[in-house]
Amino acid sequence: MRKIETRHWTFLGLFVCIGLVMLINVTVDHPVSAQTQKMYDFIDSLPSGSVLIVSFDHEASSLPEIRPIALAILRHAFSRGHRLIGVALLSEGTAIGYRLMRKTAAEYGRKYGRDYVYLGFKPQYIAAILSMGESIPRTFPQDYLGRSYENLELLNGVRNYDDVAAVISITDGSLTTHWMEYGSARYGIRILSGMTAAMVTTFDPYVDSGQMYCLVAGLRGAAEYERLINYKGGGTRGMLAQTTAHLYVILLVVLGNVIYFKSRRKRTTR
Amino acid sequence: MTLAIFSFLYRDNPIYKMAESLLIGVSIGYTLVIVWSSTLMDLLFKPFFCNEQYGLALPFILGLLMFGRFLPRTSSFSRIPIAVMIGSGAGVAIPVMLEARTLKQISATVTPLITESGFPDLSAIVVIVGVLTTLSYFYFSREHKGSLGISAKVGTYFLMIFFGATFGYTVMSRMSTFIGRMEFLLTEFLHLTG
Numbered sequence: 001m002r003k004i005e006t007r008h009w010t011f012l013g014l015f016v017c018i019g020l021v022m023l024i025n026v027t028v029d030h031p032v033s034a035q036t037q038k039m040y041d042f043i044d045s046l047p048s049g050s051v052l053i054v055s056f057d058h059e060a061s062s063l064p065e066i067r068p069i070a071l072a073i074l075r076h077a078f079s080r081g082h083r084l085i086g087v088a089l090l091s092e093g094t095a096i097g098y099r100l101m102r103k104t105a106a107e108y109g110r111k112y113g114r115d116y117v118y119l120g121f122k123p124q125y126i127a128a129i130l131s132m133g134e135s136i137p138r139t140f141p142q143d144y145l146g147r148s149y150e151n152l153e154l155l156n157g158v159r160n161y162d163d164v165a166a167v168i169s170i171t172d173g174s175l176t177t178h179w180m181e182y183g184s185a186r187y188g189i190r191i192l193s194g195m196t197a198a199m200v201t202t203f204d205p206y207v208d209s210g211q212m213y214c215l216v217a218g219l220r221g222a223a224e225y226e227r228l229i230n231y232k233g234g235g236t237r238g239m240l241a242q243t244t245a246h247l248y249v250i251l252l253v254v255l256g257n258v259i260y261f262k263s264r265r266k267r268t269t270r
Numbered sequence: 271m272t273l274a275i276f277s278f279l280y281r282d283n284p285i286y287k288m289a290e291s292l293l294i295g296v297s298i299g300y301t302l303v304i305v306w307s308s309t310l311m312d313l314l315f316k317p318f319f320c321n322e323q324y325g326l327a328l329p330f331i332l333g334l335l336m337f338g339r340f341l342p343r344t345s346s347f348s349r350i351p352i353a354v355m356i357g358s359g360a361g362v363a364i365p366v367m368l369e370a371r372t373l374k375q376i377s378a379t380v381t382p383l384i385t386e387s388g389f390p391d392l393s394a395i396v397v398i399v400g401v402l403t404t405l406s407y408f409y410f411s412r413e414h415k416g417s418l419g420i421s422a423k424v425g426t427y428f429l430m431i432f433f434g435a436t437f438g439y440t441v442m443s444r445m446s447t448f449i450g451r452m453e454f455l456l457t458e459f460l461h462l463t464g
Binding site: 008011014015018019022023025060061062063064065067068091092094095120121122123126130141142180181182184185186196197198199200201205208209210211217218219220234237238241242245246249 | 279280297300301304305308309312313359362363366367369370371374375377378397432435436439440441442443444445446447448449450451452453454456462463
């Protein structure tokens with residue numbers, strides 16, 4: 001049997017803290033950030049029936065964080081009667097994106113082909129973004145389910161980005177950068193993003209410069225969005241756990257520093 | 271799978287190894303299937319054989335030349351598709367990068383330091399001071415002494431704040447992932463919460 005080390009106690013502490021807090025089932029009240037509000041206002045202000053591209057640019061590993069964000073945005077868009085075109089620029093996000101769209105569409109009674117379509121994965125994301133700017137039917141002659149473009153009611157009249165209100169990139173990496181550099185800079189399409197918290201500092205400069213319209217980040221962003229659409233989803237449920245986890249980390253940092261300085265003082269007095 | 275992956279927190283073990291191998295295998299298998307169906311079939315074989323788009327033979331041959339790398343005698347052939355990729359990629363990327371990553375970022379940095387009401391715009395001042403001092407830190411043609419030394423020192427503080435913020439967000443992100451898995455365990459697996 002291996003000896004229990006300090007790091008094991010640290011992990012166990014986190015596990016117990018989060019586990020207990022999640023069992024309590026209490027929600028935390030939190031203010032809505034300006035970025036989340038901007039995303040909500042934009043989607044809310046679009047005329048019903050507007051076409052939005054939702055691009056699932058993430059891997060399966062980030063699903064626990066990405067899922068609540070994507071679901072909140074999709075729920076809002078479907079509830080407003082917008083028509084959604086799903087694509088994936090990373091292969092791992094393909095099936096996930098389809099499942100999320102199908103799930104939320106079913107909640108609002110939206111019909112495939114009329115209210116939403118899923119075009120699936122396209123390799124070489126830069127080429128795909130540029131190609132969609134010229135012609136979406138040429139880039140995706142068929143949807144994810146193998147139906148031809150002409151047979152999908154929603155796509156009649158949608159030729160390129162000119163017929164789309166905005167692109168919402170759901171990402172855990174830098175793929176949204178390519179949407180901005182090629183989709184926005186070249187074709188002028190508005191880029192919004194839902195992303196993992198780890199990517200916020202990468203994309204903040206693009207929000208400041210106006211190259212990205214707005215972003216919703218991490219579990220907190222999801223919780224804020226859920227609050228705006230009046231829905232208690234994974235974001236809202238996870239906020240108390242996240243707050244507790246952060247307090248636990250802060251406690252460990254303080255404790256670690258106290259132990260370090262005490263041991264240093266002991267060494268110097270010797 | 272989730273519990274098997276979590277078991278690594280105690281120590282490396284065969285169950286974790288199995289879960290890790292399964293995850294990698296499934297991911298690669300899934301990616302291969304998607305790439306085969308949406309790239310080779312949809313973009314090459316179907317248009318070539320069904321729609322008689324014979325011009326696609328050229329990218330197909332270029333693609334095959336890539337495999338030349340596996341043999342020393344044919345490895346030089348792979349330079350042709352690589353050259354095509356780099357040439358076309360650079361041609362597409364350079365103007366866009368210049369516009370999106372340089373010009374627009376510079377124009378967003380250089381904003382008026384005084385607001386319309388006549389008060390100093392603190393945010394704009396912090397941004398411009400941060401950019402200039404951080405750039406001075408990366409100026410290595412002169413020793414960091416005197417005013418350049420002070421500027422570089424201030425630049426390091428801005429860098430530290432950036433690294434701290436990035437690390438904080440990364441911790442938040444990893445915690446979110448862990449919370450997501452915990453929610454799955456407690457809700458969908460153990461049915462302990464609604």
